[in-house]
Amino acid sequence: xxxxxxxxxxxxxxxxxxxxxxxxxxxxxxxxxxxxxxxxxxxxxxxxxxxxxxxxxxxxxxxxxxxxxxxxxxxxxxxxxxxxxxxxxxxxxxxxxxxxxxxxxxxxxxxxxxxxxxxxxxxxxxxxxxxxxxxxxxxxxxxxxxxxxxxxxxxxxxxxxxxxxxxxxxxxxxxxxxxxxxxxxxx
Amino acid sequence: xxxxxxxxxxxxxxxxxxxxxxxxxxxxxxxxxxxxxxxxxxxxxxxxxxxxxxxxxxxxxxxxxxxxxxxxxxxxxxxxxxxxxxxxxxxxxxxxxxxxxxxxxxxxxxxxxxxxxxxxxxxxxxxxxxxxxxxxxxxxxxxxxxxxxxxxxxxxxxxxxxxxxxxxxxxxxxxxxxxxxxxxxxxxxxxxxxxxxxxxxxxxxxxxxxxxxxxxxxxxxxxxxxxxxxxxxxxxxxxxxxxxxxxxxxxxxxxxxxxxxxxxxxxxxxxxxxxxxxxxxxxxxxxxxxxxxx
Numbered sequence: 043x044x045x046x047x048x049x050x051x052x053x054x055x056x057x058x059x060x061x062x063x064x065x066x067x068x069x070x071x072x073x074x075x076x077x078x079x080x081x082x083x084x085x086x087x088x089x090x091x092x093x094x095x096x097x098x099x100x101x102x103x104x105x106x107x108x109x110x111x112x113x114x115x116x117x118x119x120x121x122x123x124x125x126x127x128x129x130x131x132x133x134x135x136x137x138x139x140x141x142x143x144x145x146x147x148x149x150x151x152x153x154x155x156x157x158x159x160x161x162x163x164x165x166x167x168x169x170x171x172x173x174x175x176x177x178x179x180x181x182x183x184x185x186x187x188x189x190x191x192x193x194x195x196x197x198x199x200x201x202x203x204x205x206x207x208x209x210x211x212x213x214x215x216x217x218x219x220x221x222x223x224x225x226x227x228x229x
Numbered sequence: 230x231x232x233x234x235x236x237x238x239x240x241x242x243x244x245x246x247x248x249x250x251x252x253x254x255x256x257x258x259x260x261x262x263x264x265x266x267x268x269x270x271x272x273x274x275x276x277x278x279x280x281x282x283x284x285x286x287x288x289x290x291x292x293x294x295x296x297x298x299x300x301x302x303x304x305x306x307x308x309x310x311x312x313x314x315x316x317x318x319x320x321x322x323x324x325x326x327x328x329x330x331x332x333x334x335x336x337x338x339x340x341x342x343x344x345x346x347x348x349x350x351x352x353x354x355x356x357x358x359x360x361x362x363x364x365x366x367x368x369x370x371x372x373x374x375x376x377x378x379x380x381x382x383x384x385x386x387x388x389x390x391x392x393x394x395x396x397x398x399x400x401x402x403x404x405x406x407x408x409x410x411x412x413x414x415x416x417x418x419x420x421x422x423x424x425x426x427x428x429x430x431x432x433x434x435x436x437x438x439x440x441x442x443x444x445x446x447x448x449x450x451x452x453x454x455x456x457x458x459x460x461x462x463x464x465x466x467x468x469x470x471x472x473x474x475x476x477x478x479x480x481x482x483x484x485x486x487x488x489x490x491x492x493x494x495x496x497x498x499x500x501x502x503x504x505x506x507x508x509x510x511x512x513x514x515x516x517x518x519x520x521x522x523x
Contacts, residue, residue, distance in 0.1 A: 046485050047248040047269060049241075068486060083245045085269040085305055092267060092485055116245070143304060149328035150351045152238045155231040172241050173306065173328070211241045 043067060046092040048084020048117060052210035056218045062225075070101050078111040078225040081118030081134075083172070083208050086143065089117055090133040099134065106136050111201035113221040119204035120175050127178060137199050138181030145176045145193070157207070159188045159196060162216045169195070169207035176206050234351035236373070242306070242329065242353055243374035243437035246270060246460055250450065250481050251439070253277050253464040255295065257302035263467070266477030270306040270329070272462070273299040278335050278382030278442075279465035279504065282516070288336045290318040293325055300326065308355070313521060314340020323352040329374070331355045334521035335381045335464075342523060347371030356522075357441065359392045361399035361428070363522055365420035368436055375434060377458065378519040379442025382465050384506035386443045386452065388519055393440055393456045404432040442519060445470070445503045447483030447496045454487035471501030 043050050043057075045066035054064040057080070067073055079102065081089070093099050106112050112134075114122040121133040125140040146152070152173055156166035169190075177194035180186065188196035188205075195206040201224050209217040223229040232238075249269030254260045260271045275291040276284065290311050300307045306328035311318035313332055318339070322330050332345055334357050347354040348371035355374040358364035364375045377396055379389025403414060403425060411429055415422040427435050440453035441462035450461045461484055470476040479496040486492045514520075 045248070049244045049247060051247070052244065068489075084247070085245065085249060087264060087305060088249055088267045088269050088481070092482070095267075095482065148326045149242050149306065149353065150323065150326060151233065152242065153231050153233045154235055154238055170237055170241055172238060172245060208241060208245075211237055211244065 044079060044081045044089070044098075044118075046084075046096075047088045048082040049208070049210055050080075050082045053080050053082050053115075053218075056210055056215050057222070060215060060218055060222055062222055067098070069096055070098055073098075073101055073105065076105070076110065078113070078221065079106075080221070081112065081114040081121050082210065083116035083118060086117040086120040086133070089121055093121070093133060103134060103136065106134070106202070109201060111203070111221065111224045112136060113202075114204045115208055115210065116172065116174055116206060119177075119206060122202060122204050123177075124181075137197070137202050137204060138184055139197060139199075139204070140178040141175045142178050143175045144173050146171055146174045149173055155190065157188050157190060157195070159217075161187050162220060167209075167214055167216065168212050169205075169209075170211045171195075171207045174206040239353035239373035240436050243355070246306075246439075247437055248485060249460045250477075250484050251308065251460070251462045252467050252477060253462075254299060254468070257298040259468055259473070260299045260302045260307075262474055263477055264303045264305050266474065267481040268305060268477065269460070270308055271299060271303060272308045272310065272331065272464075273327070274310065277465040277468060278518070279384070279469055280382075281335060282382040290315070290322065290336070293321070296322070296325055296327060310336055311345075312336040313338040314343055314345060316345055319345055319350065319354075323350055327352065329353050329355055331376075332372075333357065334378065334518045338521050344370050344523065347373075355439075357519070358396070358522070359519060360395050360418075361403075362418035362420045364396065364434060364438070365418065365424040365428070368424055368434070369421045372436065374436050375438045376441040376462055377438060378522075379440065379444070380509060380512070380517060380519050381442045382507075382518075383443050383509065383512075384445040384466060384469075384504040385509055386445070386449045387509060389440050389443045389453060390456065392519070393453060393458060396438070397457045400428055400433060403429050444480070445506065446500075447479040447493055450480045451483045451487035451493055454484055460484065465504050469504035471503075475500050476503070
């Protein structure tokens with residue numbers, strides 16, 4: 043659990059309830075022995091800045107390239123993207139996607155809705171969008187898992203998973219189960 | 230079904246700010262400095278609290294020009310303050326598109342009996358509280374985030390510490406009570422029973438709780454995190470210090486790494502002079518802002 047800033051306790055609680063051991067990562071030495079990493083919602087500029095300041099960028103990239111699964115929600119999705127619209131420098135740049143930050147508007151436009159995510163079964167997923175980004179375009183290796191009004195809001199590329207919305211704010215743990223499935227090598 | 234302005238959406242916005250620092254700014258230029266330092270949001274104001282204190286008179290909502298300039302200058306969320314009970318200032322701020330409204334005791338109250346019914350708004354609100362009863366009354370009115378109040382514009386942490394300790398002690402007490410005792414405790418606190426029951430079950434406030442008022446150094450910010458705050462507001466402490474860029478960066482990092490004392494020692498070196506503080510014993514009763522709120 044990347045724990046520089048944001049809703050990391052909410053993610054950690056959901057993963058612990060599913061039987062996973064969680065570690066809060068604030069410094070490079072906390073990465074030792076991790077089998078998967080969650081990048082929570084928060085402010086992407088703050089998280090990006092602290093990733094650089096504490097030299098977490100390169101070690102995380104190296105572990106991810108060697109096969110460590112990574113799950114990013116909202117700000118976490120921005121941190122994972124290879125390209126951020128209107129900005130010169132991406133953060134971890136692990137996923138071949140272009141994101142548009144705050145594309146759904148300011149806070150008063152934030153919303154919750156029922157989303158169809160076929161990968162998780164037939165039941166709709168209650169998705170909470172908060173000043174959320176969306177994905178403008180994806181590279182050839184990226185699979186779209188969900189869209190909302192023609193905008194891509196959930197994607198998977200090999201062992202990397204990213205959503206525009208916040209599964210950690212609802213009681214539905216299917217996406218966290220799905221990610222633990224990737225970590226276990228079942229998906 | 231798609232809906233805006235639900236409790237989950239409004240409280241969730243504050244959850245995304247956790248572990249972060251929200252900074253008071255009075256111009257686009259200051260907002261950019263705050264964003265570059267890693268602030269999770271800025272509070273757009275006409276004057277920081279220490280200047281409001283010095284100016285005296287009636288303090289009101291900021292000129293919308295300043296708020297709009299700040300909104301244009303940064304991509305992080307922008308908050309703004311309205312007076313306690315001033316429904317129209319709040320509606321104006323909502324119309325401007327600010328991301329969070331602070332119904333704040335730093336401004337002169339517009340209503341000496343009632344706070345705004347915040348449930349009627351799509352935009353979320355943060356409110357100050359000195360104790361659990363005050364916090365739960367604000368949440369009952371629809372506040373999506375609480376600031377535990379210190380004494381604003383003083384650079385003196387003592388009131389923030391006192392109130393955060395009280396809040397945490399009251400939460401622990403309720404958590405350990407039998408359910409039989411909760412109705413009477415709700416009466417004592419002046420708080421709705423349903424919210425007291427929720428605190429009993431969760432062992433924490435149902436919304437995010439930041440510290441505010443009197444934070445002037447990286448160690449002050451880390452202290453408030455140590456005492457159980459979810460994050461910190463820094464008002465005059467940044468832009469009234471000798472070197473705002475350095476103070477802003479150091480306070481952000483001390484908040485993230487609040488238990489890493491070697492790091493905080495390193496961050497505290499050569500920062501220059503913090504804002505000038507005020508001994509609270511020299512303040513007259515009518516000069517105290519934290520007591521405003523009903």
